[in-house]
């Protein structure tokens with residue numbers, strides 16, 4: 135902590151928390167866009183923070199993404215006895231970055247259990263309804279809504295839409311609507327308004343207000359605007375980010 139103050143990070147953390155209306159901000163030095171070690175440090179900082187807060191019997195919900203995957207890699211082994219669940223199912227990620235994969239890896243590091251949501255990516259409304267009505271899916275969804283902590287990534291809208299292979303017409307429409315950020319399968323404009331939501335199961339944005347601690351982990355200067363938009367549009371308590379994002383947001387009027 136002494137080192138953080140000398141580097142001026144502690145002060146930036148407090149200024150950024152105030153600017154974004156958050157309880158707490160953690161900043162790692164550098165820019166994750168330029169250096170993969172910075173992403174690793176982000177994952178490490180987030181993992182340590184989460185481990186320090188979780189208590190035995192807690193439910194932890196996680197999203198997918200490469201940053202969340204790094205967090206799982208960086209999680210130290212403990213015996214916490216928590217349950218880890220994916221925040222949402224089926225939003226078009228590669229296997230290694232899927233929320234299910236990350237939930238199971240985190241559970242093994244934390245000495246806990248996990249439940250998965252095997253929801254296919256593209257489901258008709260009818261299929262989605264019948265999937266949701268399955269008793270074991272119902273049970274998992276209830277566990278997800280009872281999470282004490284949610285950890286999620288934040289992405290830029292258009293790169294995320296491309297990564298998820300949304301049709302070109304949809305991507306153009308998103309761009310036209312001013313989509314700039316993505317989190318939990320929701321796409322937001324600059325002011326944090328939802329412009330599009332993926333049709334899937336799991337946490338809805340409206341569930342977030344019941345969750346005690348929501349932690350976002352995202353870095354790299356290119357995500358600065360997306361992070362601000364999500365901080366405005368989504369309930370969020372804690373942000374783990376890098377200095378490049380902090381500087382970009384703090385210097386923006």
Ligand code: BG6
Nearest residue numbers: 198199200201287288289317318
């Ligand atoms: C996804 C999350 O899996 O990862 C999104 O569901 C998030 O909410 C995205 O935007 C971020 O991915 P990355 O790879 O940039 O950490």
